Amino acid sequence: MLDGILSVHKLRWATSRQYSINVDLFSLGIYKEPENLLSMKPSYSRPTVLSRYFFASLLFPLVLLSGAPLTRAQDQDDVIRTETNLVQLNVGVVDPQGRAITSLSQNDFTVYEDGVKQRILHFDPANAPFSLVLLLDVSGSTLSFRPQFKQAALRFLDALAPEDRVSVIQFNEKVKLLTGFTTDREKTGYAIDKRADGAGETHFFEALKYALTELDKEGKQRRKAIVVLTDGLDTQLRNLDRPLLAKAQNDQEAIAAIDPKASNALNAVLTAADRQGVSIFPLALPSGDPKRLPLPDPVINGIYYAARARLQILADRTGGRLNDIQRLDQMARLYAEVAAELRTLYTVAYQPAGERARTGKWHEIKIEVGHPELIVRTRPGYFAR
Secondary structure, eight states, X not given: OHHHHHHHHHHHHHHHHHXXXXXXXXXXXXXXXXXXXXXXXXXXXXXXXXXXXXXXXXXXXXXXXXXXXXXXXXXHHHHHHHHXXXXXXXXXXXXXXXXXXXXXXXXXXXXXXXXEEEOEEEEEOTTSOEEEEEEEEOSGGGGGGHHHHHHHHHHHHHHSOXXXXXXXXXXXXXXXXXXXXXXXXXXXXXXXXXXXXOXXXXXXXXXXHHHHHHHHTTXXXXXEEEEEEEOOOOHHXXXXXXXXXXXXXXXXXXXXXXXXXXXXXHHHHHXXXXXXXXXEEEEEOGGGOGGGXXXXXXXXXXXXXXXXHHHHXXXXXXXXXXXXXXXXXXXXXXXXXXXXXXXXXXXXXXXXXSOOOOSOOEXXXXXXXXXXXXXXXXXXXXXXX
């Protein structure tokens, strides 16, 4: 029992110490994920066991006497761990003709938050690998063209860099992980072609939250993105939007009745994406286009316009891009364009100067490059939540 108590305290100390070292190395851009402490094999030789008990007999009174200060130190570590999160940005740079510029270095970038210049702590060139979630809408609205969207998703895999790690997740009324992150394209291809299937409701924002949870496991230094094929018509949000439209007499009143930005589900996803620096690239299916409704009325129009507006907000706020699919035969090309765009993005990370309390305040981000003629695109800022 004594040995177990000491092992726990030594493990806590080692974890706390390892974290302190990681913060310093991370700021230098040379941090590497530590090995799992629990996987380290202890030595059971006789001298080691004897010395362990001898050491325990000396330290046991100190452990008992210092229990309260140790707890306070661990609490402080928790605070540090929360407050030292970097702001990570995926950044695209193009020339005036729209051609991607992929040859810039860290010294070419300057980051401002709320007008204050920030020190760049981490930089990835455009050819650095991504961790990607390929999110597939297998609700009832995609049944009629399921073979086409599977082929388009397979084309997307072909266009990725070999080192990109991909996870495939499908969603309808349930969210299901088809394969975890891997560079094995045969495995991800099988998941798309043979395992992706379903019908029913569309729990789009639940799927986004699940995807962000999976991406969080990839570590802080990974470049991250979500590419999602969907009409954006989340069933749960439709049910929340409908009562707001009860008094709408025309399309204008219906559109004005819903504030897409006020959605709790949307803001929860944006907050999680901000903390990880995840860019979201929606491929919006024509079935969710409010301009294509066969029998529109104010209520249906209001719901569809709000859903499409939320897709646009997801892309704009995270530094991604919304791709409208006008025809189903465009899916493969748009998937390939997203894959190509990912290979042109830089990643820049900085630690905001000063304290950053989570008060919900908006912090504006601006990035400049050393060539005034170039055009820079990234997310516009974040709410400190």
